[in-house]
Amino acid sequence: xxxxxxxxxxxxYKPPKEKLPIMATKFTRKEVLEHNNNTSTWIVIGNKxxxxxxxxxxxxxxxxxxxxxxxxDATEAFEDVGHSTDARSMREEYFIGDVVEEEKxxxxxxxxxxxxxxxDNEQR
Numbered sequence: 001x002x003x004x005x006x007x008x009x010x011x012x013y014k015p016p017k018e019k020l021p022i023m024a025t026k027f028t029r030k031e032v033l034e035h036n037n038n039t040s041t042w043i044v045i046g047n048k049x050x051x052x053x054x055x056x057x058x059x060x061x062x063x064x065x066x067x068x069x070x071x072x073d074a075t076e077a078f079e080d081v082g083h084s085t086d087a088r089s090m091r092e093e094y095f096i097g098d099v100v101e102e103e104k105x106x107x108x109x110x111x112x113x114x115x116x117x118x119x120d121n122e123q124r
Contacts, residue, residue: 025049025097029073032099036071038063042096043074047104050094075107 027042027049035042041053043066056063061081069077083091099105 024095026100027097028100029103033071038067038070041066041070043069043072044099045073045075045078045091046107047099048095049097049099050091051096052094055094073105075105 029044032042032044032049034040035051038056039053040051041056042049042051044050052059052066056066059066065077
């Protein structure tokens, strides 16, 4: 009986919510482009999609900086500014999903400028 009770405990185990994997929503770049104004402001940074609408009034550089990138890939602009570790952590609060696999970009920095290239999936 003791072994059965332990087996039932194992079968009944549920990991804490914070340990569960989060299934990210996938967005096309066209879908992101539709959110290009001050009532719905989405940006892409490193193939991740962020809804920064609620952050517009809080952005230290002003809302214009974000609105200029609204609906676009803002990776280069974000990295060129040299955001702090705190800013990078705060960014994750606005994460809403990923760019679809076939539209992901590869990013590189050569000390002068950022470039993005289609991934192998996008070149097919």
